[in-house]
Amino acid sequence: MSSLNGNGNGRQRPGVRGQPEVGQALWRGVSQIAAAVRPTLGPTSRLVAVSRPSGAPELLDSGATIVRRLIALPEHDANVGAMLARAVIWQTHEAVADGTATAAVIFEQAVASGLRALAAGADPWTLRRQLECVSARIDAELAAMARPVAGKARLTRLALLLCHDPELAPLIGEILDVVGPDGQVEIHAAPGRRCGRDYAEGMHWPGGVVSPQFITDQASRRVALTDCGILISDLDLSDPTEIRLILDQARAAGLGALVITAQRLSDAAIGALLTDPLPAFAVTLPGAGETARMVAQQDLAVLTGGQVFSRAAGDTARQITPSSFGQARIAWADRDLFGLIGGKGDPRALRRHIAGLRAALADGRDRESVARVRERLSKLLGGSATLHIGGATATEIETRKENATRAVTVLRGILIDGVVPGAGGAYLACRRSLLAATSVATTEAERTALQLAIAALEAPARAIIANASHEPAAILARCERAGPGFGFDTVTGQVVDLAAAGLHDSAAVARAAVRIALTAAGQALTIDTVVSPRSPATATTPLA
């Protein structure tokens, strides 16, 4: 097998290549990538060694990490297929943080079956459209198969399957049980070898006190006020009279303390605030960037029941009235952060706001915007959890952090979408209905797509069984005879009722893996021609 590391020694042959050369090269590339990650499938999986320029090889068990080490195949013609497979793996990782090897083997089998169908005369575009229909059908079946998961014990068992870390798994299970699928979880390295967790109340944003003189507790280096009013603004408060006006309005509102959020306060304005008898402090606007600040203000307003005063809307300090202020049970700040506990806004309005964010999360297609909405949502739910990860070495800590991050991501998906039978059993269960559909298919293309998907759905179970050093064909036949819901437990070596044996996979991961793989396979099968441009001349010295 060619080395998968580095650019290789082959030179690119410029030109245009068509079928059957393209299909054969595509297959070589796809199969090499699938072969690189297939060993990582299943509980009795194996490691993949990636050589390094010097020193010991890197031993990896994550499909996404393995393909990140791959720059290109030495054989450039096969590289097109390799990069397609790499993209499938990476897309799956980005979408659900797991299932990368599953997606790779489904993609590989779908491409193999598809190329044979094309060689037999199938039309690639028709086949692609039919594959998309079959993919949607499989997705619906997996969704219907999913069962909800709740409770610390179940989450801990699933966490253990994901991270293989007996110390981390109960911590992760507990955290997810407490904060739920939308809650904020931060993962940090801890000094020492032990792991731990803690929970923080309320919500916080980046952006601390505008002046260290507001810090009243030197031991903790923070200031905190209770039962205070909050002025939510992006105003530029440079005139001390504006501060005095705001303070007067706060007193008229019966407030015993005040927090001002603003774009900027002048030294004179800070002085006016510090010298007034009403306890108060000022913070810079939460959020980095204008959009982030705007949404932070919106969230603060709902949380505390206050009004937003915005320069863009032409608002000024003179418009502030006693009813303008939000309120909170506790407000605190240090040099970097500003936080609230117990916002006193209308709970009904808060629930509607959160429902709106959840709807935005469900609709979100852009990963970055989904992450931003999730962060807002997690702040509004009333707290956060921090997982502290220790280890003997920095490398161990980093590895444990990666595993924990992946486990948390997958468990969130499980809390939202539930679980399906594991060990490839969910895919095998889908095969049954596809087989029935094959006999009533109305077109040859439909029948071909169904058969292609049936073969592809078997691939994960085959790989898992083979990785456990068993003969896949014989085991799969036993699973088929046992009936729906049965699969192979590689640890015990028995065909078992998967649900009863506690063998589950995330429904979100199972659905994403097959959807991405079959969609990419449909696209790959429509590639008819590959154009390799001439490589530009290179030199290490400037041209004369």
Added chain:
Amino acid sequence: MTAATTMTQEPVGTAPDVVHAFAASPRYADEPIYLSARDSGLWRSDDGGLSFDHVYASPVPGRPVTATCIAFAPNFASSGIVFAGAAGAMLRSHDAGRRWRAIALPAPPPLVTCLTISPDYDEDGVILAGTLEDGVLRSDDRGERWRRWNFGLLDLTVYCLAASPGYATNETLLAGTETTLFRSENGGRSWRETAFPESAAPVLALAIGHDDTIWAGTEHHGIWQSSDHGATWRGSDQGFITGAVNELVLAEGFSLAVLPDMILVAGHPEWDWRPALTGLGDGGGCPRGAIAGLAAPSGIGPDATLLVQQRDGLVRRLRISDQD
């Protein structure tokens, strides 16, 4: 108990200041202890409510601490442990309410509105307290240390709490708030809102049956029932339930609902509420005459004796009789 069940009442004793809660020990050596939470602190009676001793006022002379709610530990008969909520503190007694110790709560000092103790308290030591503006406080060391657990609790004004009878296995709790009902399935560490109709809130009283049926008493909209863990709700449609339902008590075969001036009874399985006793206030709707609490030291059933205490301190003994 049948649809013909009635109650009779007679005044027993009085008290000088406003009563917020009234409770009786569960079968304490067959001589029940009654505790009364008042503006002036905690009061204790061991003579059936005829007289009360002032057992807790305040650690600071001249600054009484208002006591707001009372909860007897499930193992009270052997341990003598009682908890009482107060403005800014938790009170605990180990000697059946004779002496009390104040335990600090997380700052700022919350006003405790309600208490619920885990049915499995012997094993887990879990107690929860609802507060007026700080959500839910939780202790898992028998009340020694407390912290707020408000993940997902989007309304921090908690009026009532209830633990599932099967708490030892399902860790299920409910919190009634100003705007809706929340449910926890991890012993109060996090909460999720139920589908309780917002228009029927605030929720002032809760009870959970052994079949997991949930009963919620509201301020203006009667009594609501859910048989599917809060996913759907059915409201009582009797027009006479016009006052605040402050307490719900479930018993074998029937249940009681305590309103400011009447007690309702509903037989199982019809759950058709009807007045068992009316006019218990001063008849003019005066708030000081409203019922503050109902005590049933030997349970609720035919020929049982109950005590109710009004907010003005008047104690009345009730007798339940079946008129078939």
